[in-house]
Amino acid sequence: MFRCILIFYLLINVILFIKFDQFEYQAQYEDVKMLSKLPNKIYETKFIQSLNNFTIKKPKEKSWNKKLLPDLTQARFINYGTSLNFTLSEKKNYCVKTNKLVKISSMHQNYFELSSYYRKYYGSNRGLPQNNCFTNLEQTKIFVNFDVLNKNNFLKINDKYIDIKFNDTITVNPMNLFYTFIFIIFMFNYLLIFKNNKK
Amino acid sequence: MIKIFENKQILLAVLAAILLRLLIIFLFLGHGDLDNGSGFVENLNSQQDPLGMPYPIFSHIFPYYFADLFKFLNFNFSQGLRILTLASEVLLVISIHRLKIIKLKYLIYFIALNPFLILYTGLQGQIDLWAIAFTLLAISEANKNRILRAAFLFSLACLIKPMVIISIFFFFNKNIKDNFNFLIIFSLTFIFPFLLTFNFYIILKNIFIIFSYMTASKNETHIAWFLTDFTNTYSLILIIFSIFFLKLYIKKTSDQFILILPIVLLMKGGLSSQYFSWLIPLLIFNYKLGIISSFIFSMNYILSYFLPFFKTGSLVNSNAFALNNNLIGNNMVLIPFDDVSFNILYQIFSNISLFLILANIIYFIYRGQKKNV
Numbered sequence: 001m002f003r004c005i006l007i008f009y010l011l012i013n014v015i016l017f018i019k020f021d022q023f024e025y026q027a028q029y030e031d032v033k034m035l036s037k038l039p040n041k042i043y044e045t046k047f048i049q050s051l052n053n054f055t056i057k058k059p060k061e062k063s064w065n066k067k068l069l070p071d072l073t074q075a076r077f078i079n080y081g082t083s084l085n086f087t088l089s090e091k092k093n094y095c096v097k098t099n100k101l102v103k104i105s106s107m108h109q110n111y112f113e114l115s116s117y118y119r120k121y122y123g124s125n126r127g128l129p130q131n132n133c134f135t136n137l138e139q140t141k142i143f144v145n146f147d148v149l150n151k152n153n154f155l156k157i158n159d160k161y162i163d164i165k166f167n168d169t170i171t172v173n174p175m176n177l178f179y180t181f182i183f184i185i186f187m188f189n190y191l192l193i194f195k196n197n198k199k
Numbered sequence: 200m201i202k203i204f205e206n207k208q209i210l211l212a213v214l215a216a217i218l219l220r221l222l223i224i225f226l227f228l229g230h231g232d233l234d235n236g237s238g239f240v241e242n243l244n245s246q247q248d249p250l251g252m253p254y255p256i257f258s259h260i261f262p263y264y265f266a267d268l269f270k271f272l273n274f275n276f277s278q279g280l281r282i283l284t285l286a287s288e289v290l291l292v293i294s295i296h297r298l299k300i301i302k303l304k305y306l307i308y309f310i311a312l313n314p315f316l317i318l319y320t321g322l323q324g325q326i327d328l329w330a331i332a333f334t335l336l337a338i339s340e341a342n343k344n345r346i347l348r349a350a351f352l353f354s355l356a357c358l359i360k361p362m363v364i365i366s367i368f369f370f371f372n373k374n375i376k377d378n379f380n381f382l383i384i385f386s387l388t389f390i391f392p393f394l395l396t397f398n399f400y401i402i403l404k405n406i407f408i409i410f411s412y413m414t415a416s417k418n419e420t421h422i423a424w425f426l427t428d429f430t431n432t433y434s435l436i437l438i439i440f441s442i443f444f445l446k447l448y449i450k451k452t453s454d455q456f457i458l459i460l461p462i463v464l465l466m467k468g469g470l471s472s473q474y475f476s477w478l479i480p481l482l483i484f485n486y487k488l489g490i491i492s493s494f495i496f497s498m499n500y501i502l503s504y505f506l507p508f509f510k511t512g513s514l515v516n517s518n519a520f521a522l523n524n525n526l527i528g529n530n531m532v533l534i535p536f537d538d539v540s541f542n543i544l545y546q547i548f549s550n551i552s553l554f555l556i557l558a559n560i561i562y563f564i565y566r567g568q569k570k571n572v
Contacts, residue, residue: 001293002340002348002352005351005352005355006351008261009351009355009388012257012260012261012392013257013391013392013395015260015264016256016257016260016392016395016396017395017396019243019260019264020256020395020396020397020398020401021397025398025400056399056400056403057398057399057400058400081530081531081532082530082531099512146531147530147531147532148531148532148533148534149531149532149533149534150508150533150534152512166531169530169531170530170531171530171531171532171533172530172531172532172533173533173535174532174533174535175501175535178501181314181317182314182494182497182498185312185314185317185494186314186494188212188215188312189308189312189490192208192212192308192312193305193308193309193312193490194487194490
């Protein structure tokens, strides 16, 4: 078993080496701001000054034209439940308020942005500005995903409340499924561990 | 170990447990670690800058990169990650079995039928159990005086989840030569993956990220834990004190490690989500109390899925226990509580969980002392 783990460790390192070898790096001066907090006498020494401007190799900057939000994550947030589609006319200011995901995309869907709230999840530049307010330069599509039923679920575009009525929806109460699961598992535990195998 | 499966009852229970986990994985959407994992793998594959990750690069190859390889079997990343979590449960069984403390039959039943572990693997898929299992394997090797192997396995655990590094002190003994050998192998194994990047920037950034994660406290904590402010501020000092006392008063290395996990959990206020998995070794050794506690913890775990919605008002799928599934249809999920009921329920369960953790720690120490007498 130990040998298997050792081989596994080496395999991971090989993958790591191959994957990280693909990056192009560029030399940059790193200004270590922490050092400036040192007392003057120490800060001005030759050693600290040499540390203050040392060269590092950084990976080249991200090319933002590539898709940064993975397909899977998009599917995870957009393709479930019901998504409402609207077309927004061009050259107009919009503010969208909702507690669900908003996706704004060009008509051909080759460019998109998500609710500003989602920006912090991915460190992505695909997030809308704060409060989801933006100026629409071209005709765009807006998707608002509603897959959770709650009285607090709402949609307001430019402070105009949009009433949403759902027909023919199957509603699932997750707690009922959970209680059933807990009951079945408890019975198994009772029969197989508590009764048969005291220790 | 494989002989145990000649017992049909065990074989059936294990098969049923695997089937149940697979059903949850493939029918329900669950959480997964999509934010960190899939973004990293996609960036890596498209030759984008992969930095900004919260764990060492090693743990992003294992298991995150391997989860992506499941696409060749037509499974998506999220499903792959959770199938790997299922494998970590198997490794946990092997590692605890190697300690030769409890009966294998009970151990298999416990892991297979534990409600929290079923939900943890099925709905979430995380890396915590890998680190715990590798540490326990390292302890079993250290018990056999195989210091070099123990150092290597412990280093693997730290590469996967740096938080377990706090238990390094439990591996040291009075033999200076053994300690020296342990440290040399541990350091070499730990540093090697970083060196392979041939980039000082990546190494520095990873060290900074690891350190900031170790010293930062978790946000989501139990509501009525009145000492939270104190424990969060001084968590590092309190953890060091706990290590000192455990080393002084608890004899077995495995017991020391089993006890430090819940202590760290309480000090850092991470009583939610996947952090309940840190309690699993403790619960296994506490038999009936451990099993009953697992049910309470799984209730608390499910409630913690709804917590972000009631805290922030944002209905983020991954946090809102999205049960959109292939069985009933990608349709609508109810939030089954109003604000007041949720707060009362969460308060009750999080506080019961807190006292159950303390009860489990006390019971574990009491049982250990009783055995020694």
